[in-house]
Amino acid sequence: MSHHTRDHVAIVGAGESPYTRHPAAGTTTAGVLGDAVIRALRDAGLEPGDVDGLGFASFTLGPDHAIDLAWRLGLHLRWIMQDTNGGASAGGMLQHAVRAVEAGDASVIVLVAGDAMDNAAHERLVKAYNQATVDHLAGLPMTGPNALFAMLTQRQMAAWQLDRKDYGSLVTAQRAWAGLNPGAVYRAPMTIDEYLDAPLVAAPLGRFDCVPPVTGADAIVVTAEERATGRRARVLAVTAAYNGDDQVGDGIRTAVAACAPAAWERAGVAPTDTDVISVYDDYPAMVLSQLVDLGVTDPGSVQAVVAEQIATRRLPVNTSGGQLSAGQAGAGGGMHGMVEVVQQLRGRASGRQVEARIGVVTGYGMVLYRHGSCGNVAVLEAVA
CATH class of the missing domain: 3.40.47.10 (Thiolase/Chalcone synthase)
Known part of the structure; x- marks a missing residue:
């Protein structure tokens, strides 16, 4: 890995939309994903307007896709991805996000993953x-x-x-x-x-x-390290x-x-x-x-x-x-x-x-x- 990566890409914020076994009526996948994004940005001291990259993973957002989520969150992006690899999605998205920041394709990337997962949704997932x-x-x-x-x-x-x-x-x-x-x-x-x-x-x-x-979502904020203030997790x-x-x-x-x-x-x-x-x-x-x-x-x-x-x-x-x-x-x-x-x-x-x-x-x-x-x-x- 290049010296540039070692010094310059970091995770500067993280957030979790609260997990629950029994989500309130009206809870949606888009809602919990959006909540996690806002929490992670707040943790990083950033605003939605600072974000120019989005990666997401979910089993239940359909029929919506990554761009639909970006639109619902009011994000204007230069980089976007959708990962479908379940438990490996967080690392997979981070791998791509690090490269995107290095290449200058995006400067602040939010990676978010989660689902609204009640019994019916879980049953549908395991059967198909x-x-x-x-x-x-x-x-x-x-x-x-x-x-x-x-x-x-x-x-x-x-x-x-x-x-x-x-x-x-x-x-x-x-x-x-x-x-x-x-x-x-x-x-x-x-x-x-x-x-x-x-x-x-x-x-x-x-x-x-x-x-x-459970129902819930998790998000992190990835950026060039020189943008970071305070304690961060260097990749x-x-x-x-x-x-x-x-x-x-x-x-x-x-x-x-x-x-x-x-x-x-x-x-x-x-x-x-x-x-x-x-x-x-x-x-x-x-x-x-x-x-x-x-x-x-x-x-x-x-x-x-x-x-x-x-x-x-x-x-x-x-x-x-x-x-x-x-x-x-x-x-x-x-x-x-x-x-x-x-x-x-x-x-x-x-x-x-x-x-x-x-x-x-x-x-x-x-x-x-x-x-x-x-x-x-x-x-x-x-x-x-």
């Missing part, structure tokens, strides 16, 4: 997620991706010699973080026994292993891998493994330098896979890392509570983790602030036939 789902999964008596990730979790348990308590240790640790996050949907403390006693959804996955759909590297294994791998190794080494090299830091991590957490098994793929740990040490570092907060992972406790706002899931790391690096994670200079965000998602096919890694640095 893509052609593979329509052709091969929708007709089966199964609960969307839960059964696929139950099988993947079984494979991981066998390969890495884990049991349900290991996953429970991760889930309860994230719930403890959520208790410090006013924006998390589920904040009540959870014991390991409550985790283990929860009804099974698809063995070995219980209720608390499955991400709860050191963004790398991505799409269709890394052609769906013939075991799913335990994710696309993050293919792009993480380049991210560390470009950023000039190592996994051991990381102070705060947001890992895409649609299921606990995927958190562990991505931590291994990042190089933070290895399969033989996962159990100890969860018990001795994550559960004790020596290694701050998913400090918002993650999607498992804060909720998954559709396509906003990946941006939620991005917003959290940005706010930690900017010293704005009220009530749960950690001391952090280097933050890492992973994106993961888009189930094809068996597991996620997209992954990316963003390495960010706190700059005063």
Whole structure:
């Protein structure tokens, strides 16, 4: 990565339209996306008139598109994009936005992702997620991706010699973080026994292993660093891998493994330098896979890392509570983790602030036939 990128592109604001399991009547996807944009701009000390670039990701904005959202927000743009890659959309959009700022195509870019996701919308999504789902999964008596990730979790348990308590240790640790996050949907403390006693959804996955759909949206503001005032998150590297294994791998190794080494090299830091991590957490098994793929740990040490570092907060992972406790706002899931790391690096994670200079965000998602096919890694640095 060029010296220019290292010094000159930063995330200067972040915002989240409040997550809710039960949105008020009249709540729309355009409404929550717009709310997140305004919150992020306010956080950055900017106005809509300063914005000349927009990227967005959503499953439920249709029939509207990116330009419709721009018009509804009153934005006049020189750069626009729409990302459809679900949990990998935040990193993917950031990768494009960094290049756009470098090239001078835009100077202030807002990236926003989210959905109005009630039960009906969620059901429509899981039945018609893509052609593979329509052709091969929708007709089966199964609960969307839960059964696929139950099988993947079984494979991981066998390969890495884990049991349900290991996953429970991760889930309860994230719930403890959520208790410090006013924006998390589920904040009540959870014991390991409550985790283990929860009804099974698809063995070995219980209720608390499955991400709860919510309505909400998340946004960040990306700009040339010389425009920034105050604390910001400098973008050191963004790398991505799409269709890394052609769906013939075991799913335990994710696309993050293919792009993480380049991210560390470009950023000039190592996994051991990381102070705060947001890992895409649609299921606990995927958190562990991505931590291994990042190089933070290895399969033989996962159990100890969860018990001795994550559960004790020596290694701050998913400090918002993650999607498992804060909720998954559709396509906003990946941006939620991005917003959290940005706010930690900017010293704005009220009530749960950690001391952090280097933050890492992973994106993961888009189930094809068996597991996620997209992954990316963003390495960010706190700059005063």
